[in-house]
Amino acid sequence: MKVFSNTETFNYSWEEVSTANWRKYCPWNEKSTHVVAVDTISRSVDPATGILRTERLITCRQAAPEWLKSMMGGGMDESQVFETSYVDPKTKTVTMVSTNITWSNLLNVQETVVYSPLSDHQTKFHQEAKITALAGGWQRIKNSIEDTLVKRFRENAAKGKEGFESVLAMSRRVFAEEREREKMGLIREQAGNIRMAA
């Protein structure tokens, strides 16, 4: 088993980060082109704790290394990940746990991501992935598979940070515009009321 972990800081409030997190894989994020689809399988709020639990299916397209393809046969370019996430609004924590559902007989990847506030304007992102090659046979091959994935995680983490920054910036702009529109609507409404009263 190999472990990849990574911590980042985003200069946005936890509320902003946790909201933008739902649209992390969208056209605004030009760095996450390997994620082709995100589907929500189920979603519920626990009435006792207020925790929002969500199950999602994430479909990725990213070329596997040639040597791995030749070993496993084709069809390795599309993969799917199942993710369960928990938003606790009381402790202000988002926890996302995910596991691969594709090639699960060959390898097991379990990732945990946590978003938690550092201050009113800063949010910490922590990611940890445990990668275990299951295929029987030579340890050397297992090691290569694990190393390839750790490398892939490292590359995606750098791109992920950059991509999420652009989603956060765009989200802030869109929310500001929306507030502006609401304000204008309110002003127009008030102006209308004044006219009516006159």
Added chain:
Amino acid sequence: MSQSLAKECNEAKERYDTCFLKWYSEKYLRGNGTEQNNECSILFKEYSSCLQVALKERGIDKLLEEAREELKDSDSTYMGKKK
């Protein structure tokens, strides 16, 4: 918003995602989102009924079941419940 893995579900997904994001930012994060049935429930049902068919067709429903079983422990860890 992101796409659905099934093209035919994209429109229903878009409607639901938009509703959810509004609910999340305007109600849930402000402490007004604990009710099970909210304004997005009907939209979710529409999207979900489309998606479930697509998952079954692709044989993903069974894989999901296995993955859910694998992550079962995180429910007790993160939902704040004892086993």
